[in-house]
Amino acid sequence: MSEKEETKQISRRQFLRNAGIVVGGTAVGSSFLLSACGGEEVTKTVTKTVNVTTATPKFVCPYDSQEFDTFAALQAHVEANHSAGDPITVNKFVSPYDGAEFDTLEQLKAHLDANFMSQGEPGVVSFLVNGKPVTVKVEDYWTLDFVLRDRLALYGTKVGCGVGQCGACTVLVDGVPTFACLTLGIEIAGKSIETIESLSDGTNLSPLQQKFYDNEAFQCGFCTSGFMMAAKALLAENPNPTVDEVREAVAGHICTCGNLKNTVATIAGGV
Ligand code: FES
Ligand code: FES
Numbered sequence: 153m154s155e156k157e158e159t160k161q162i163s164r165r166q167f168l169r170n171a172g173i174v175v176g177g178t179a180v181g182s183s184f185l186l187s188a189c190g191g192e193e194v195t196k197t198v199t200k201t202v203n204v205t206t207a208t209p210k211f212v213c214p215y216d217s218q219e220f221d222t223f224a225a226l227q228a229h230v231e232a233n234h235s236a237g238d239p240i241t242v243n244k245f246v247s248p249y250d251g252a253e254f255d256t257l258e259q260l261k262a263h264l265d266a267n268f269m270s271q272g273e274p275g276v277v278s279f280l281v282n283g284k285p286v287t288v289k290v291e292d293y294w295t296l297d298f299v300l301r302d303r304l305a306l307y308g309t310k311v312g313c314g315v316g317q318c319g320a321c322t323v324l325v326d327g328v329p330t331f332a333c334l335t336l337g338i339e340i341a342g343k344s345i346e347t348i349e350s351l352s353d354g355t356n357l358s359p360l361q362q363k364f365y366d367n368e369a370f371q372c373g374f375c376t377s378g379f380m381m382a383a384k385a386l387l388a389e390n391p392n393p394t395v396d397e398v399r400e401a402v403a404g405h406i407c408t409c410g411n412l413k414n415t416v417a418t419i420a421g422g423v
Pocket of ligand 2: 370371372373374375376406407408409410411
C-alpha cells in the first residue's frame with residue numbers, strides 16, 4: 153500500500169463523509185472534525201492521505217488452492233482437510249511475505265517464526281494490517297491504538313476513553329472485535345489486524361459504510377469506526393441480525409452524540 157496526498161475544496165457533507173465514515177484511512181483529528189458540525193453549509197480546505205491498496209498477501213493451500221488471511225487459518229484448514237501423508241505434486245507451501253517455498257507446513261511455520269514473527273530482536277513484531285505485512289519495533293507499554301495511529305499512520309481508529317469503556321478504538325484481531333486501547337503492541341505478533349481503513353478500497357464506500365451514510369447513522373463520526381468494525385464482525389457471523397442482537401454486539405460502545413438508536417437500526421438487517 154502506498155500513499156499520496158490530495159488537496160481540494162469539499163463541502164461540510166463531503167467532509168463528514170470522508171472523516172466520519174473514514175474512506176480509505178483519511179487522517180482527521182476529532183477536534184477539527186467536531187468543528188465542522190456547525191449549522192450552516194461551509195467549505196473547508198483539507199489535505200487528506202489516500203491509501204492506494206495493493207495486492208493482499210494470502211496463505212494458499214497447496215492441495216486445493218484455497219486462500220487464507222492468516223497462517224493459523226491455513227494450518228486449521230490443512231489439518232482438517234488433508235492428511236499429513238497427502239502428496240504435494242506441483243504446488244508448495246509459499247510464504248506470502250517473501251515467496252519462499254516449502255514442502256511442509258512445519259517448514260513454512262519455522263521460516264515465518266525465524267524471519268517475520270520476531271526478527272530475532274526483542275520488541276520487534278510482525279503482523280498483518282488490512283492484509284499487508286508490517287514489522288514494527290514496539291516498546292513494552294505501547295498499546296495497539298498507538299502502534300496503528302502513531303507508527304502506521306492509520307488514523308481511522310479513534311481513541312476516546314483509553315480504558316476500555318467507549319469502544320471507539322475497536323479493531324478486529326484475527327476477526328474478533330478488540331479494544332485497541334487495552335491491547336499491547338507486543339501481543340499482536342503474527343496476528344491479522346483489520347482497521348476501518350480495510351472497509352473501503354480508498355475510493356468507493358463498502359456496503360456497510362454506504363448504509364451508514366444513507367441512513368445518517370452518525371453525527372460527529374468519532375465513534376463510527378468502532379461501531380463499524382463491531383458491525384463487520386457481527387455481520388460476518390450473522391448477516392441478518394435483529395435489533396437485540398445488534399444491541400448485544402455493540403454493548404461496549406458509546407455514542408456521545410446520542411445517535412445510538414439510529415446506528416443500531418442501521419446495522420440490524422445486514423447490508
Ligand atoms: S478508547 Fe478504547 S474503549 Fe475507549
Ligand atoms: S456520532 Fe458522535 S460520538 Fe457517535
